[in-house]
Amino acid sequence: MRRRTTEQPSGFWSLLLRACALYVRAAPVSALVRVATTLLSGVAPIATAWATKSVLDRLGRHAGPPLWLAVGVLATVGGVLAVAQELSRYSDREADRRITLHTQSALFTGIGARQGLAELEDPGHQDRLRLAQQASQSSPQLIVGAVLTVVQSALTVGTFVTALCAFSPRIALLVPAAALPALFAQIRLGRRRGEMAELTTPLLRRQVFYVTLMTDLRAAKEIRLYGLGGFFRDRMLRDLCGAQEGNRAVDRTVLRVDGSLGLLSAGVSAAALFLAVHRIDSGHGSVGELAVVTGALAGVQLSIASLVSLLGGMSQALMLFRHYTDLVRPPAAPPGPGPTADDGPAGEAGPLVEGAALRGVWFRYHPDHDWVLRGVDLTIRPGESVALVGLNGAGKSTLVKLLLGLYRPTRGSVTWNGTDLARLDLPSVRRRIGAVFQDFMTYDMSAADNIAVGDLSALHDLPRLRDAAARAGIDGGLAALPDGYATYLSRMHVRNPGARATGGRVGRRGGGPDGAPKGAPGSGTGVLLSGGQWQRVALARALLRDDADLLILDEPSSGLDPVAEREIHRGLRDHRRGRAGLLISHRLSTVRDADRIVVLEGGRIVEEGDHAALMARDGRYAALFRLQAEGYQLSDDPVGSAS
Ligand SMILES: Nc1ncnc2c1ncn2[C@@H]1O[C@H](COP(=O)(O)OP(=O)(O)OP(=O)(O)O)[C@@H](O)[C@H]1O
Numbered sequence: 006m007r008r009r010t011t012e013q014p015s016g017f018w019s020l021l022l023r024a025c026a027l028y029v030r031a032a033p034v035s036a037l038v039r040v041a042t043t044l045l046s047g048v049a050p051i052a053t054a055w056a057t058k059s060v061l062d063r064l065g066r067h068a069g070p071p072l073w074l075a076v077g078v079l080a081t082v083g084g085v086l087a088v089a090q091e092l093s094r095y096s097d098r099e100a101d102r103r104i105t106l107h108t109q110s111a112l113f114t115g116i117g118a119r120q121g122l123a124e125l126e127d128p129g130h131q132d133r134l135r136l137a138q139q140a141s142q143s144s145p146q147l148i149v150g151a152v153l154t155v156v157q158s159a160l161t162v163g164t165f166v167t168a169l170c171a172f173s174p175r176i177a178l179l180v181p182a183a184a185l186p187a188l189f190a191q192i193r194l195g196r197r198r199g200e201m202a203e204l205t206t207p208l209l210r211r212q213v214f215y216v217t218l219m220t221d222l223r224a225a226k227e228i229r230l231y232g233l234g235g236f237f238r239d240r241m242l243r244d245l246c247g248a249q250e251g252n253r254a255v256d257r258t259v260l261r262v263d264g265s266l267g268l269l270s271a272g273v274s275a276a277a278l279f280l281a282v283h284r285i286d287s288g289h290g291s292v293g294e295l296a297v298v299t300g301a302l303a304g305v306q307l308s309i310a311s312l313v314s315l316l317g318g319m320s321q322a323l324m325l326f327r328h329y330t331d332l333v334r335p336p337a338a339p340p341g342p343g344p345t346a347d348d349g350p351a352g353e354a355g356p357l358v359e360g361a362a363l364r365g366v367w368f369r370y371h372p373d374h375d376w377v378l379r380g381v382d383l384t385i386r387p388g389e390s391v392a393l394v395g396l397n398g399a400g401k402s403t404l405v406k407l408l409l410g411l412y413r414p415t416r417g418s419v420t421w422n423g424t425d426l427a428r429l430d431l432p433s434v435r436r437r438i439g440a441v442f443q444d445f446m447t448y449d450m451s452a453a454d455n456i457a458v459g460d461l462s463a464l465h466d467l468p469r470l471r472d473a474a475a476r477a478g479i480d481g482g483l484a485a486l487p488d489g490y491a492t493y494l495s496r497m498h499v500r501n502p503g504a505r506a507t508g509g510r511v512g513r514r515g516g517g518p519d520g521a522p523k524g525a526p527g528s529g530t531g532v533l534l535s536g537g538q539w540q541r542v543a544l545a546r547a548l549l550r551d552d553a554d555l556l557i558l559d560e561p562s563s564g565l566d567p568v569a570e571r572e573i574h575r576g577l578r579d580h581r582r583g584r585a586g587l588l589i590s591h592r593l594s595t596v597r598d599a600d601r602i603v604v605l606e607g608g609r610i611v612e613e614g615d616h617a618a619l620m621a622r623d624g625r626y627a628a629l630f631r632l633q634a635e636g637y638q639l640s641d642d643p644v645g646s647a648s
Pocket residue numbers: 126370377395396397398399400401402403404443
């Protein structure tokens with residue numbers, strides 16, 4: 006595996022402070038409990054050792070505090086520690102829950118604030134997302150746990166070393182000294198683990214992709230038809246083995262380092278014990294003091310061992326936490342021309358008056374890729390219907406994505422009423438646009454939810470949902486599903502019987518005219534729609550935005566039967582009236598009514614005009630139109646009559 010150089014965790018203290026602040030903000034009571042139990046656990050070992058020494062000295066008839074006091078201290082320390090441990094365990098679990106909620110909310114707010122698509126297509130960004138997700142679940146707890154363990158260990162070691170100093174300064178120094186190499190080694194190992202997590206993330210991400218693929222309903226048809234199960238399983242195992250190989254190498258280093266350090270510690274403990282026994286044997290101490298020495302050895306070794314392993318974990322957690330903090334930070338402006346943050350705050354997009362336009366737009370997805378758009382100039386004015394046609398790969402969908410501000414042009418600008426999109430608040434632009442993408446989403450949710458995602462203000466407004474569905478020609482079909490609009494459009498999930506789903510208000514088997522529920526609820530199991538039915542649902546989603554200034558339809562009827570297609574396009578013409586429309590279609594019969602037809606070829610606009618003008622011009626459009634029309638002609642029909 007190629008080793009990628011990883012930056013040293015920058016801003017160690019700032020990350021540490023952010024993790025602690027996050028913990029306290031998310032779970033303040035748990036934080037208090039953890040601090041209190043840490044302090045108690047830090048001083049408990051010396052109290053136990055002192056009480057044991059006192060008991061032994063008393064029993065050996067040496068002077069010392071009364072026996073009842075020493076036994077009382079022993080019992081109290083034991084009781085307090087037992088309660089503190091339970092309390093600490095509970096508060097840790099509560100902190101886990103609260104921190105997870107807090108970080109998931111912050112993480113997905115950060116992810117949602119990113120307006121473009123380019124970042125999501127970057128594999129490095131995908132890896133960061135995965136690591137940030139991982140860090141958000143455990144890093145703050147690990148970091149705070151390590152900080153508190155430092156405090157606890159410092160208390161335990163400090164009090165023991167002070168106590169041992171009175172007995173023998175040599176032994177007092179010997180015991181903690183043995184732990185120092187372990188400390189440094191563990192910090193280095195933790196960093197290595199963090200680096201390995203970064204290195205293996207692409208492999209694990211691919212492994213998860215294969216796992217998802219092999220259990221995906223949509224992929225199942227091809228996997229079974231082409232017998233791909235073994236092929237994907239082998240690829241998944243190959244990536245898993247690759248990731249395991251890296252982790253195995255780190256684990257072997259840990260085994261070597263930890264084993265050697267364990268031996269070193271055992272040797273130092275034996276030497277300290279030997280010295281202590283020798284001193285007492287030669288009359289320089291009491292048997293009770295031996296209890297302090299053995300308690301100190303055990304206490305200090307234990308504290309340092311847990312400190313050492315936690316510091317290793319903290320060093321790894323800090324590296325991963327950096328990815329989390331990067332993602333929750335407001336995103337930087339995406340690359341590309343246009344104004345920067347210094348040009349002032351983004352403005353709200355107003356109603357479309359002048360039009361939406363591409364001005365001299367050149368675009369490629371990556372500097373290493375070929376140009377997809379080469380100097381495109383196109384304006385879509387209010388009330389105007391524009392159709393975009395061209396061969397596969399001509400750049401039609403790319404143009405739509407630029408209009409929506411999903412990518413920034415590499416050169417030139419995309420404007421709304423003459424203002425560069427980069428200077429506008431993108432969500433406010435998008436609220437004014439309804440769109441059906443060629444690769445629209447099918448959500449594993451209820452029929453009602455699947456339409457409502459087009460405008461969440463209609464989530465509980467059944468008449469609006471049904472109206473949009475009716476215009477997309479699917480209202481009757483959805484109302485007739487087992488649970489009406491509440492039916493899940495998926496077989497993967499069943500409706501939560503206790504929950505009142507959005508669609509729960511929707512009538513069953515067509516419901517009443519007002520959409521009120523009728524009869525007993527259905528089984529709660531979902532149904533699958535056909536491709537054409539899904540396309541209508543996606544169309545209903547776009548039509549739900551009935552106040553949209555611009556309606557973009559990228560192949561909205563490719564899966565529809567001819568009757569439905571005709572019906573839908575007639576409905577769309579009515580719906581579009583007064584607003585701007587951009588229609589992309591390979592079926593040229595559906596674009597012939599457009600006010601303007603734009604032909605895109607090799608990323609350039611090569612022809613523009615209405616159907617009659619383009620046919621008269623007898624260029625690319627006319628050739629494509631005739632070619633398509635020919636397919637519908639009887640052999641003795643004149644082809645030209647199609648125009
Ligand atoms: N996200 C992407 N990253 C890299 N290249 C892309 C991406 N999306 C599209 N392309 C490339 O851009 C070119 C134009 O694609 P686009 O989807 O815009 O074509 P189109 O005209 O809509 O084609 P079709 O008629 O097949 O839908 C293609 O060569 C395609 O490979």
